[in-house]
Amino acid sequence: MPRTALLVACLLLAAPLQAPPADALPASQAPLDRLREYLAIDTTNPPGNEHHAARFLRDALHREGISTRLLMSPNGRPNLYARLESADSELGALVLVHHMDVVPAGPGWESDPFEPVEREGRLFGRGAVDVKSLGIAHLEAFLELHRSDVALVRDVVFLAVADEETGGAEGAGFLLERYPELFDSAAAVLGEGGNNRVYQQSLVWWGIEVAQKRPLWLKVRATGRGGHGSTLNLHTAPHRLVRALGRLADRAPVFRVSPPVRTYFESVAQHQGPGFREFVGRLDEIVASDEPGKQLLPGLPNYLVDSIQINRLSAGERVNVTPETAEALVDVRLLPDTDADAFLLEIEELLGDEVEVEVLLRAPAAAPAPTDTELFRCFERFLERRGPVVPTFIAGVTDSRYFRERSIPAYGFSPFVLDGTDLRGIHGPNEKIPIDAFVAGVRTTVDLVRACATAD
Numbered sequence: 015m016p017r018t019a020l021l022v023a024c025l026l027l028a029a030p031l032q033a034p035p036a037d038a039l040p041a042s043q044a045p046l047d048r049l050r051e052y053l054a055i056d057t058t059n060p061p062g063n064e065h066h067a068a069r070f071l072r073d074a075l076h077r078e079g080i081s082t083r084l085l086m087s088p089n090g091r092p093n094l095y096a097r098l099e100s101a102d103s104e105l106g107a108l109v110l111v112h113h114m115d116v117v118p119a120g121p122g123w124e125s126d127p128f129e130p131v132e133r134e135g136r137l138f139g140r141g142a143v144d145v146k147s148l149g150i151a152h153l154e155a156f157l158e159l160h161r162s163d164v165a166l167v168r169d170v171v172f173l174a175v176a177d178e179e180t181g182g183a184e185g186a187g188f189l190l191e192r193y194p195e196l197f198d199s200a201a202a203v204l205g206e207g208g209n210n211r212v213y214q215q216s217l218v219w220w221g222i223e224v225a226q227k228r229p230l231w232l233k234v235r236a237t238g239r240g241g242h243g244s245t246l247n248l249h250t251a252p253h254r255l256v257r258a259l260g261r262l263a264d265r266a267p268v269f270r271v272s273p274p275v276r277t278y279f280e281s282v283a284q285h286q287g288p289g290f291r292e293f294v295g296r297l298d299e300i301v302a303s304d305e306p307g308k309q310l311l312p313g314l315p316n317y318l319v320d321s322i323q324i325n326r327l328s329a330g331e332r333v334n335v336t337p338e339t340a341e342a343l344v345d346v347r348l349l350p351d352t353d354a355d356a357f358l359l360e361i362e363e364l365l366g367d368e369v370e371v372e373v374l375l376r377a378p379a380a381a382p383a384p385t386d387t388e389l390f391r392c393f394e395r396f397l398e399r400r401g402p403v404v405p406t407f408i409a410g411v412t413d414s415r416y417f418r419e420r421s422i423p424a425y426g427f428s429p430f431v432l433d434g435t436d437l438r439g440i441h442g443p444n445e446k447i448p449i450d451a452f453v454a455g456v457r458t459t460v461d462l463v464r465a466c467a468t469a470d
């Protein structure tokens with residue numbers, strides 16, 4: 015499509031859609047039915063294909079008389095926006111955001127990942143935890159507010175975005191770039207990324223994520239003369255790439271305690287057993303030792319190093335043909351205060367001059383979301399009835415980073431009390447959510463949003 019036509023199409027699509035009268039369609043649908051329906055929509059990213067998902071959510075909003083805006087990225091990826099307005103919006107808006115896309119299903123599923131099934135009290139389907147269940151909880155909270163007669167003390171926004179799983183450029187990144195005014199009055203954004211501590215199916219603490227690592231995604235490429243595979247040539251593209259990557263793989267990780275990570279560990283220590291408190295007490299000593307990795311439980315090194323993972327290799331097709339190019343995709347995750355320029359330089363030096371490095375994604379540094387905001391305190395007051403709240407740091411990345419880059423407080427919160435077994439399916443086979451935990455989490459979200467958005 016020519017540029018001007020595309021622009022006109024975008025503007026048209028960005029216009030508010032007329033909502034049908036509230037009584038024209040059936041009223042509410044049980045959240046579990048909604049989740050089943052949402053999981054059945056294949057939004058595998060790439061390519062994402064979020065159109066059906068956006069329509070499904072939009073229809074649910076329209077059925078209850080709520081207008082929506084469909085904001086299309088220039089590459090045609092839909093983002094759905096709806097707002098409930100308060101009469102007097104002196105307090106900033108609460109934005110509920112989730113992503114519609116999911117990662118590819120991959121092998122190992124016992125059932126079709128896009129035909130949700132119930133087994134042993136759990137609902138299986140790609141996106142059950144990451145993160146369509148949260149989307150339905152947000153939707154339910156938003157619809158409940160609209161249905162109730164209670165006056166809002168702040169605006170509440172429902173936002174479903176595209177493209178989070180491949181970096182968010184067509185989703186949250188695009189919206190903040192193209193429509194920053196939608197977030198002008200935002201007091202806080204509530205999205206994915208919360209990591210609750212659950213022991214024997216009971217909540218130990220709620221984790222509201224306030225800081226995370228930064229992605230630095232690289233493509234490493236080598237070229238060389240192709241030809242018959244039987245010819246001795248040590249400077250082919252694959253040989254060059256493998257030599258360069260070998261040096262990267264052998265790089266010893268450098269352990270250190272980044273300030274947001276220290277704050278996180280110290281907050282957690284208040285609610286964990288003596289073992290963890292002792293670990294936090296010895297943290298600096300461990301990090302300064304010769305082999306910190308050997309003294310840390312699995313998973314903990316992620317919080318203490320800039321990680322480098324070589325995740326994709328491609329070169330050639332046959333054993334007896336030398337290809338002319340060879341490529342690798344490398345996923346680097348930086349601690350919040352790492353100097354990205356210096357780190358990239360170190361990687362380029364290690365890789366050497368036999369390969370080219372292209373930066374695919376590089377997230378700017380952003381300060382952690384503040385915990386002294388009025389909304390964070392409201393979340394705390396509400397959630398503490400059930401368990402303490404810990405501001406957390408995660409080694410993963412979410413769309414929250416786009417908001418934090420613009421100094422909009424963004425908090426990762428999961429209302430679902432899930433243990434390690436239930437979380438194992440995220441980005442893997444047989445993703446599932448216990449139905450009880452889902453239903454309870456929806457209730458928690460409805461009540462939390464009501465508590466912080468109304469005078470009730």
Ligand SMILES: [Zn+2]
Nearest residue numbers: 144145178206
């Ligand atoms: Zn996610």
